Amino acid sequence: MPSEKKQFDQKITMKAAAEIRKGCIRALAAAGSGHIGGSMSLAEILAVLYTDILNIDPKNPHMEERDWVVLSKGHCGPALYSTLAYKGYFPADELLTLNKGGTNLPSHCDRLKTVGIDISTGSLGQGLSLAAGVALGKRLQHIPGNVYAIVGDGELQEGQNWEALMFIAHRKLTNIVVIVDNNKRQLDGYVDDICREEDIKAKFEAFGFNTLRVDGHDVNALYGAFCAAQNSGRPSAIICDTEKGHGVSLSEIDGFNHYMPVSEEDAEAALSEIDRRLEENYERIGK
Amino acid sequence: MSVLVNNFALDNVEMRQAYCDALIAEAAVNEKLMVIDADVSHSVGTGKFYSAYPDRAVNCGIMEAHAVGMSAGLSATGMVPFFHAFGVFATRRVFDQIFIACAYQNLNVKIIGADPGVTAATNGGTHMPFEDLGVMRLIPGVKIIEPADSSMYGQIVHAMANEYGVCYLRTSRRKTVRIYRDGVKFETGKAIELYDGKDVCLIACGIMVYEAIKARDELLKLGVTARVLDMHTIKPVDRKAIISAAAECGAIVTAENHNALGGLGSAVCEVVTEELPVPVERVGVHESFGEVGTQDYLQKRFKLTAEEIVRKALICIERKGRNI
Numbered sequence: 001m002p003s004e005k006k007q008f009d010q011k012i013t014m015k016a017a018a019e020i021r022k023g024c025i026r027a028l029a030a031a032g033s034g035h036i037g038g039s040m041s042l043a044e045i046l047a048v049l050y051t052d053i054l055n056i057d058p059k060n061p062h063m064e065e066r067d068w069v070v071l072s073k074g075h076c077g078p079a080l081y082s083t084l085a086y087k088g089y090f091p092a093d094e095l096l097t098l099n100k101g102g103t104n105l106p107s108h109c110d111r112l113k114t115v116g117i118d119i120s121t122g123s124l125g126q127g128l129s130l131a132a133g134v135a136l137g138k139r140l141q142h143i144p145g146n147v148y149a150i151v152g153d154g155e156l157q158e159g160q161n162w163e164a165l166m167f168i169a170h171r172k173l174t175n176i177v178v179i180v181d182n183n184k185r186q187l188d189g190y191v192d193d194i195c196r197e198e199d200i201k202a203k204f205e206a207f208g209f210n211t212l213r214v215d216g217h218d219v220n221a222l223y224g225a226f227c228a229a230q231n232s233g234r235p236s237a238i239i240c241d242t243e244k245g246h247g248v249s250l251s252e253i254d255g256f257n258h259y260m261p262v263s264e265e266d267a268e269a270a271l272s273e274i275d276r277r278l279e280e281n282y283e284r285i286g287k
Numbered sequence: 288m289s290v291l292v293n294n295f296a297l298d299n300v301e302m303r304q305a306y307c308d309a310l311i312a313e314a315a316v317n318e319k320l321m322v323i324d325a326d327v328s329h330s331v332g333t334g335k336f337y338s339a340y341p342d343r344a345v346n347c348g349i350m351e352a353h354a355v356g357m358s359a360g361l362s363a364t365g366m367v368p369f370f371h372a373f374g375v376f377a378t379r380r381v382f383d384q385i386f387i388a389c390a391y392q393n394l395n396v397k398i399i400g401a402d403p404g405v406t407a408a409t410n411g412g413t414h415m416p417f418e419d420l421g422v423m424r425l426i427p428g429v430k431i432i433e434p435a436d437s438s439m440y441g442q443i444v445h446a447m448a449n450e451y452g453v454c455y456l457r458t459s460r461r462k463t464v465r466i467y468r469d470g471v472k473f474e475t476g477k478a479i480e481l482y483d484g485k486d487v488c489l490i491a492c493g494i495m496v497y498e499a500i501k502a503r504d505e506l507l508k509l510g511v512t513a514r515v516l517d518m519h520t521i522k523p524v525d526r527k528a529i530i531s532a533a534a535e536c537g538a539i540v541t542a543e544n545h546n547a548l549g550g551l552g553s554a555v556c557e558v559v560t561e562e563l564p565v566p567v568e569r570v571g572v573h574e575s576f577g578e579v580g581t582q583d584y585l586q587k588r589f590k591l592t593a594e595e596i597v598r599k600a601l602i603c604i605e606r607k608g609r610n611i
Contacts, residue, residue, distance in 0.1 A: 112392060132356075
């Protein structure tokens with residue numbers, strides 16, 4: 001939940017998104033390959049959450065009253081690891097161990113390995129149920145704090161999500177916010193080609209959610225949505241329209257960008273591009 | 288002093304009633320204990336818990352996958368959820384949820400599967416778990432308990448609530464033959480010896496414990512003395528008791544209300560082959576799906592009987608000293 005002490009500053013959050021992308025690219029290049037598409041589409045969502053919304057303390061990662069994050073699309077761990085490193089949960093150099101034997105940063109999120117990961121994920125479709133349990137556990141034990149659960153639009157094809165959504169709405173778990181990274185693509189191609197989901201916002205509304213829809217790469221819009229998600233008296237869902245691979249031309253491609261090789265040369269070009277785009281965006285909003 | 292009752296007879300309480308009473312008693316001293324159901328609270332017998340602790344009982348509806356994941360989330364905040372469903376839905380339907388959402392991330396969820404094997408009776412093949420022990424045994428760190436009667440539920444529920452990690456309890460809901468006198472000590476992972484003997488050891492769990500007792504009596508008439516072990520904890524199995532049985536009896540018959548693959552028989556064979564090879568025969572269901580019928584009919588249909596244990600015991604004794 002936004003603290004009164006925090007002042008939203010668009011530029012700071014845009015900078016955070018750029019740093020999240022850069023850390024992620026460094027990690028993927030060190031590993032040689034990885035889940036770049038879905039990680040890139042998450043950058044602004046994670047930037048706003050971790051910069052402006054969450055009540056967390058990187059020095060006290062198990063703080064009881066913290067807000068929890070469940071990255072149900074757990075294969076995008078590299079984006080979350082980069083975010084955690086940016087926030088100081090662990091040194092940025094650790095990102096270079098991604099997927100190496102013995103690492104604390106496996107491809108898919110693991111609460112037993114990585115400081116700052118609240119719930120292990122990676123088997124798609126399960127995160128919302130765990131988030132619901134955490135939200136109910138908090139409510140029963142009168143522990144403050146929200147649960148932010150991030151799912152992919154492709155992931156919504158898993159039926160367990162809809163079980164969880166029914167349960168969350170029926171139990172009026174208002175301390176949960178479901179975030180859909182609506183990047184329109186899944187591993188094998190476009191969601192609309194593989195199994196069309198029709199109107200996701202209408203579906204969430206029909207399931208009883210206070211549902212918002214925003215540009216998932218616009219930090220202003222995201223911040224506004226997260227604030228509007230509070231205290232609606234219903235559980236909230238934010239459909240974030242994103243682009244898979246967004247932010248670097250390496251992965252902003254029409255072809256397969258779910259999991260890509262990333263060379264050191266690719267990374268060097270991408271890091272410069274991210275900085276250049278950030279400066280361009282600063283100029284654009286400065287006008 | 289024997290651990291057994293003087294006369295074997297049908298218990299005067301249903302297994303589910305004794306289980307729920309134990310849950311309510313444990314919840315009185317453990318404020319984190321919760322009951323989670325998936326629309327079979329009437330069948331499984333947790334209904335009284337809802338009256339006793341309405342805030343700590345959650346009926347999710349017919350959504351076992353979510354119920355297991357939600358239980359894992361509750362556990363992540365320190366609660367101790369006991370999730371209930373029919374055995375087939377509590378295990379094989381939600382195998383990945385138990386594996387990944389619970390065990391893989393070291394959470395503290397208790398899984399209760401009702402109506403094991405032929406005790407599903409007229410619910411038939413769709414509801415008759417012959418494979419739950421097998422699938423659950425594959426999950427690292429999971430404990431598996433199947434009691435022979437209702438007498439130890441207080442101790443079993445207490446152990447489940449206090450021993451951290453995923454535990455699977457496989458239990459009939461109906462009245463069963465009372466095996467133990469009051470006050471017999473339950474210890475997770477420690478088999479209970481019901482009778483000693485030197486010619487063969489009968490190792491059973493659940494409803495097959497009583498069949499093993501009857502088989503022991505029949506064998507005695509033939510001049511064969513049988514040790515009888517209640518292996519109520521299928522995982523971690525009591526290796527010491529199995530090794531002693533192999534060393535001192537030289538032949539072992541296992542008996543379970545389950546597929547002969549993957550469950551108690553497999554667990555015993557693994558220990559015997561690794562530690563001290565002796566002949567083992569397995570009484571269990573062989574390459575069959577469940578079907579409808581009374582429990583009595585189905586026990587005969589699938590040869591889950593004292594007669595079959597006797598037959599296998601005699602074969603096993605005959606095999607001593609050869610075929611190994």
